Amino acid sequence: MHETRHQFREALRDLERQTLGGLELVITQLDRALEAVSCQDVELAAMVVADDDRIDGRYLEVHQGILSLLARQAPVAGDLRVVAALLHIIRSVERMGDQCVNVAKLVPLSGHEQPKDAAILEALEQMGRLARVQVLGARDAFGARSSELAHGLARQDEEINRLNRSIFRRAVEIGDDAELREWAMFMVLVARCLERIGDNTVDIAEQTVFVITGLFRELSDASHPTENVSGR
Amino acid sequence: MTPTTNKEPMEMATAGSGPERDERLDRKPGVAERGTGHSITIRGLSAYYGDQHAVRGLDLDFRAGEVTAIIGPSGCGKSTMIRCLNRMHEEVPGARAEGRVLLDGLDLYAPEVDVTAVRRRIGMVFQKPNPFPTMSVFDNVAAGLRLTGTKGEDLRERVHRALRAVGLWNEVKHRLNRPGVGLSGGQQQRLCIARAIAVEPSVILMDEPCSALDPVATLKVEELIDELKDRYTIVIVTHNMQQAARVSNSTAYMLDGQLVEHAPTAEIFTNPRDHRTERYVTGKFG
Amino acid sequence: MSVTFTLSPVSSRRRRTDRAMWGVLLALTVLALIPLVLIVYYLLRKGLGAWSPSFFTTDPTGSFFGDPGGIRSAILGSLEIVALASIIAVPIGIGVALYLTEYGRGSWFAGSVRYFVDVMTGVPSIVFGLFVYIVLVTSHIGGNFAAWKGAVALALLMLPIVARSAEVALLLVPNGLREAALALGAPRWRMLLRVVLPTAAPGLLTGSLLAVARAMGETAPLLFTVTFALGATANLGQPMNTLPYMVFTDIQSPRAAIVQIAWGAGLTLVALVLILNLLARAIERRSHMA
Numbered sequence: 001m002h003e004t005r006h007q008f009r010e011a012l013r014d015l016e017r018q019t020l021g022g023l024e025l026v027i028t029q030l031d032r033a034l035e036a037v038s039c040q041d042v043e044l045a046a047m048v049v050a051d052d053d054r055i056d057g058r059y060l061e062v063h064q065g066i067l068s069l070l071a072r073q074a075p076v077a078g079d080l081r082v083v084a085a086l087l088h089i090i091r092s093v094e095r096m097g098d099q100c101v102n103v104a105k106l107v108p109l110s111g112h113e114q115p116k117d118a119a120i121l122e123a124l125e126q127m128g129r130l131a132r133v134q135v136l137g138a139r140d141a142f143g144a145r146s147s148e149l150a151h152g153l154a155r156q157d158e159e160i161n162r163l164n165r166s167i168f169r170r171a172v173e174i175g176d177d178a179e180l181r182e183w184a185m186f187m188v189l190v191a192r193c194l195e196r197i198g199d200n201t202v203d204i205a206e207q208t209v210f211v212i213t214g215l216f217r218e219l220s221d222a223s224h225p226t227e228n229v230s231g232r
Numbered sequence: 233m234t235p236t237t238n239k240e241p242m243e244m245a246t247a248g249s250g251p252e253r254d255e256r257l258d259r260k261p262g263v264a265e266r267g268t269g270h271s272i273t274i275r276g277l278s279a280y281y282g283d284q285h286a287v288r289g290l291d292l293d294f295r296a297g298e299v300t301a302i303i304g305p306s307g308c309g310k311s312t313m314i315r316c317l318n319r320m321h322e323e324v325p326g327a328r329a330e331g332r333v334l335l336d337g338l339d340l341y342a343p344e345v346d347v348t349a350v351r352r353r354i355g356m357v358f359q360k361p362n363p364f365p366t367m368s369v370f371d372n373v374a375a376g377l378r379l380t381g382t383k384g385e386d387l388r389e390r391v392h393r394a395l396r397a398v399g400l401w402n403e404v405k406h407r408l409n410r411p412g413v414g415l416s417g418g419q420q421q422r423l424c425i426a427r428a429i430a431v432e433p434s435v436i437l438m439d440e441p442c443s444a445l446d447p448v449a450t451l452k453v454e455e456l457i458d459e460l461k462d463r464y465t466i467v468i469v470t471h472n473m474q475q476a477a478r479v480s481n482s483t484a485y486m487l488d489g490q491l492v493e494h495a496p497t498a499e500i501f502t503n504p505r506d507h508r509t510e511r512y513v514t515g516k517f518g
Numbered sequence: 519m520s521v522t523f524t525l526s527p528v529s530s531r532r533r534r535t536d537r538a539m540w541g542v543l544l545a546l547t548v549l550a551l552i553p554l555v556l557i558v559y560y561l562l563r564k565g566l567g568a569w570s571p572s573f574f575t576t577d578p579t580g581s582f583f584g585d586p587g588g589i590r591s592a593i594l595g596s597l598e599i600v601a602l603a604s605i606i607a608v609p610i611g612i613g614v615a616l617y618l619t620e621y622g623r624g625s626w627f628a629g630s631v632r633y634f635v636d637v638m639t640g641v642p643s644i645v646f647g648l649f650v651y652i653v654l655v656t657s658h659i660g661g662n663f664a665a666w667k668g669a670v671a672l673a674l675l676m677l678p679i680v681a682r683s684a685e686v687a688l689l690l691v692p693n694g695l696r697e698a699a700l701a702l703g704a705p706r707w708r709m710l711l712r713v714v715l716p717t718a719a720p721g722l723l724t725g726s727l728l729a730v731a732r733a734m735g736e737t738a739p740l741l742f743t744v745t746f747a748l749g750a751t752a753n754l755g756q757p758m759n760t761l762p763y764m765v766f767t768d769i770q771s772p773r774a775a776i777v778q779i780a781w782g783a784g785l786t787l788v789a790l791v792l793i794l795n796l797l798a799r800a801i802e803r804r805s806h807m808a
Contacts, residue, residue, distance in 0.1 A: 005515040074474060076501040076513045214503030320701055325624045352703035362694035366716040375712075376702040427702070 008073045012082065015065045016143075019086045022058045022093035023139040027132060029055070029100035030197070034128040036107045037190055038121065048104035055097035062090040081214060085207040089142065092200040096135070099193040099200075106186050106193075117180055119170050120187050127163045127194045130156065135197070138204040147212055150205035154219035160198035167191040256495050269296025270336050270434035270465050272317060277331035279312050279321055286312040288489040290331070294435070299457060299466040301480035301497065303473055305517065309489040310469045314437050317467065318354040319347050335434065352380065355428035359440040361420035363412035363427070369395075369404050372412040372423055376431040394430035398422045398456055418449025425456065429464070436460065438468040442475065454479050473513055477501050485509045561785045568782025578764070578779070580748045586776050589783050591750035595758040596790075599665050599744065600733050602754060603672035608726045610673075611680025618681075619688040620710060632685075638678035646674045647739035655743060665758040668744030675736060676729040683725025687718040720805030727798035731791045737762035761787045 003009055029048055036045040066087055069075065075083050134153060141149035168191070171184040202219055210216045272294040279287035287309040294300045302310040315321040316329045319340060333340045340350050355376075363372045373391045374382075382390065395401045400422050404415070412423055421441060428436060438457070442450040457466060457479050470476050476483050477497060484494040485508075493506045504510050511517050576588035614635065622628025650671040655662060691714050699709035715722070740760050746767065747757040761783050768780035 004517070008515070076473070076477070077504050077510050079514050080502055318701060320697065323697070323700060348703040348705055350703075351701055356701040358694060358697060358701075360694055362692070362698040364695060364698070364713055364717070366713075366719075375699070379702060379704055379708070424698070427698075431702070 005073075008069075008075070008079075011065070011069055011073070012075070012079060015062060015069065015086055016082070018058065018062050018065070019090050019093065020139050020143055022055060022062070022090060023096075023135055025055050025058060026093055026096045026100065026197075027135050029097060030128070030132060030135065033100045033103040034124075036104055038125070040107060042108045045104040045107035049101050052097050052101045055094060059090050059094040062086065078211070081211045085142070085211045088207050089204050092203050096197050096200050099197050103190050103193045106190055109186060117170065117174055117184060117187075120167055120184060123163050123167045123170070124187060124191060124194075127160055127167075127191060130160050130163070131194050131197045131201075134160070134201040138201040138208075141205055142208045142211075145208065145212055147209060150208040151219065153205040154202050157198045157202050158220075160195055164191045164195040256499060271296040272435060272465065272467070273332075273334040273337075274313075274317075275332045275334070277313065277316055277329065277333065279309070279316050279329045280327065281312075281324065282326045286489055287316065287329075290486075290489075290491055292484060292491055292494060294465055294467055295482070296465050297461060298481040299461050299468060299479055301476035301483045302467065302469045302486060303471070303476050303483060303512070304486035304492075305512070306471070308486045310486050311439055312489075313486070314439055314467060314469050317435070317437055318351050318356055320351070320356065322347075348379075352376070352431055353433050354435045354437060355431065355433035356437045356439065357421070357425050357428055357441045359443050361417060361424050361444065363415075363420050363423050365411065365413045367412055368409045369412050369415070369423065370408040373426045373430050376427060380431065390430055394426040397429060397460070398426045399452065400426060416449070418445050418452060421445060421449065421453060422456065425453070425460075429460070433464065435465045435467065438466065440469055440471065442470075442472070450475070473501075485512060487512070561781065561788060564778065565781035565783075565785030568778045569785070573779075573782060574786075577749050578759070582771075582773060582776075586773075586779050589761070589764055589779065589786065591748065591759040592761045592764040592783060593786065594750045595665070595744075595747075596734060596761045596787075598752065598754065599669045599740070599758060599760060600672060600730055602666060602669035603676055603733055604726065604730055606669065606673035607676035607680055607729065611677050611726075611729075612684045612722060614677075614681040615684035615688055616710065618685055620706070620714070635678045635681050638674075639682065642738075643675050643736045644738035644741075646671045647742050649674070650739070651742040661755055663743060663745045663757045664755050665744050666754040668740045668758075668760075669754070671739035671743050672733045672736060675739060676733050679729040679732060680726055683728065684718075684722050687721025687725060688714065690721060691717045720801055724798045724802050727794050727801070731794040731798075734791055734794070735762060735787055737766055741766075761790075 029051060032044055032051075033048045035041065036048065066083055069083060134156060137149060137153050137156070140146070141153060168188055171188045174180050174184055206216065206219050209219065274290055274292040277287055277290040277292075278285065290313060292313075302314065304310050312321060317333055317340075319329075321327050321329050329341070331341070335350075335353065339345070364375060367375065370391055373394050374387055377387055377390055392401065395404060400419060403419060404423075407414075412420070415423060421444075425436075425441075442453050445453065454475065457468065460466060461481075468476075468479065470479075480497045482495060483497045483500045485492045485500065485504075485506075487508060493500065493504060493509045495504070500509060501513060504513065573588040574593065575590055577591040578589065579585055579587040614631070618628050618632055622631070650667055654660075654667045654670065660666075695713050695717060696709060699713045700706070704712070740763055744760060744763070745757045746763055747759050749759075751758060764783045765780050765787065768776050768783065771777055771780075
């Protein structure tokens with residue numbers, strides 16, 4: 001059966017594809033940034049910084065596309081919620097890209113052939129893996145409009161937060177060692193960037209729930225639910 | 233005229249006491265609760281054209297001092313329903329209606345009710361502007377007033393007031409005695425609105441009032457509706473969803489002669505509850 | 519890749535066929551016009567000579583010899599009888615039309631009324647005259663022959679014409695106007711009186727004038743009902759002179775001067791009918807420009 005408002009639906013689908021595609025760009029950047037950190041690869045880090053332009057460009061494209069769609073098609077109800085959500089999500093994409101750049105910028109600053117702490121490195125690696133899973137999960141949750149996956153993202157983010165706190169504690173522990181101290185501080189900053197990336201994926205999960213239910217709720221894991229019902 | 237199920241003609245029914253009333257509508261106090269304004273309550277309204285069942289068992293509330301928009305696809309019964317409110321439906325040969333329509337608690341379909349009295353309290357504006365061609369601008373607006381015996385200075389004052397209320401005064405004050413049909417389409421429609429409000433009805437019904445007008449005239453009429461809603465309860469049937477969204481406080485979606493959903497307008501257009509409403513407003517319908 | 523269009527010229531054979539068709543239709547039109555032109559020509563040639571001031575101001579003398587007189591009583595008689603017929607037929611005809619359009623829509627009764635009215639438009643006028651003759655004249659109600667009885671016959675003739683044209687005029691009134699009046703709380707009769715009738719008025723008037731013009735020229739109904747009188751009179755209870763009757767009797771006279779009177783009367787009749795038609799047309803045009 002022929003679809004009504006075909007051009008509108010096509011345009012909306014394209015916008016969603018572009019937005020979620022931005023998440024894949026983020027993953028590429030994240031992978032590279034983390035590798036640059038663990039291998040102290042300054043050239044790779046510079047590439048990450050340069051390639052952020054692509055994510056910024058994607059942001060502008062989607063933003064313009066949304067304005068155009070709002071002006072020309074007057075979306076309502078479910079469609080309107082999707083458009084509003086995409087606007088939030090592409091902002092999150094842009095911010096996540098910026099966090100990857102922040103990580104990359106920390107690489108040359110942390111110096112060459114620095115002595116490293118195994119515990120911190122392992123935690124960072126774990127954080128990186130989880131962040132990657134989170135970003136992919138955000139893409140899947142929104143794409144499938146799945147409330148389960150969205151709540152799952154909120155829960156998993158707790159793990160990233162926990163690792164962040166443990167890296168901080170460890171850095172404090174080894175703070176007496178003059179050689180390791182500076183490096184450890186930079187690693188704390190890297191961890192912070194990864195934690196922020198995790199928060200952004202939770203934002204995307206919240207937008208997913210908003211699109212499904214029409215209600216905006218702040219998500220956190222099941223052990224301390226925050227009832228912050230707004231939007232009605 | 234098919235007799236109604238109502239045994240006591242003066243039964244006072246509280247607005248909104250029907251089953252399954254959408255609680256989203258109760259959030260703000262309506263004008264009726266503040267002690268002024270007029271509300272209409274429909275209970276079990278069914279309307280027929282011969283054997284064709286155009287409106288089926290409808291329950292609907294129109295709150296005082298608000299604009300309620302009725303949307304729905306062609307043939308869903310919205311025009312039929314609105315015409316049952318001022319009992320114009322029965323003017324069609326072979327047409328009849330059953331059920332109750334309560335204006336401030338009084339059943340308009342009670343057997344002893346005078347139809348012309350109903351229509352003096354519930355005014356109507358039609359899709360195609362229809363000023364009386366043999367009458368001047370003044371006489372057009374005065375037409376309804378003369379029916380109730382108003383004359384002289386009182387008549388003049390009320391006609392002028394009505395013309396001012398619809399924003400036509402400056403455009404016609406120098407040509408009050410010229411034919412009403414000499415105005416532009418948008419002006420004619422505003423003239424018809426002035427004619428309807430000159431008798432100071434309780435409720436104004438509008439059946440697609442802007443369909444025959446250009447965009448500028450449409451906007452003027454929409455602004456007028458916004459100004460009028462403080463004094464009158466307004467029900468507007470429209471097939472233009474954007475107009476319903478701009479103009480109304482609450483919106484009711486009808487399909488196949490039945491009410492699907494009735495909720496505050498902002499919610500119908502951001503988060504409707506019924507999937508059929510969602511399909512219709514997003515254009516997935518059809 | 520572009521698509522080129524060529525506009526092929528009209529073939530000369532097509533052109534010839536077009537011209538031939540045009541020629542045939544023109545010839546047929548001229549053929550139809552010939553008798554009309556001839557009628558007008560003859561009327562003018564034979565009747566204009568009879569026209570004079572005294573022609574219109576004196577009554578016929580009725581004498582075979584000497585001054586034949588004028589046609590004053592015939593003109594007055596025609597006007598009086600047709601006026602009375604109109605007073606009867608127009609209100610009733612409009613009333614019938616109002617019933618058919620406003621109250622009887624869809625009912626079988628209204629359908630049969632409309633059918634009978636249609637049939638009546640086709641009844642030969644002499645039948646109306648015969649009917650009135652049998653019912654009113656032979657029964658000696660109010661005397662034998664009388665002008666008012668002729669008026670009744672003419673009214674019967676005019677009635678279906680007025681009713682049908684009035685129905686058309688009423689149907690042309692947009693339904694939106696009726697709805698607007700009803701929605702204001704007007705009772706039905708008031709809506710008809712204040713909105714529908716005034717709006718349909720030009721059409722109603724036009725239809726009535728055409729019926730009057732038709733009645734003016736009818737001879738047969740007057741033959742057995744009014745017969746004839748010489749002098750001008752306002753007494754509708756007696757026989758009266760009429761233009762068609764004058765034409766009918768005078769044209770058979772052996773005396774040439776009297777025959778010319780007949781032609782003059784015929785021309786007068788045509789002129790009156792023409793004036794009425796033009797009046798009806800002018801009213802219609804004015805109502806469209808308003």
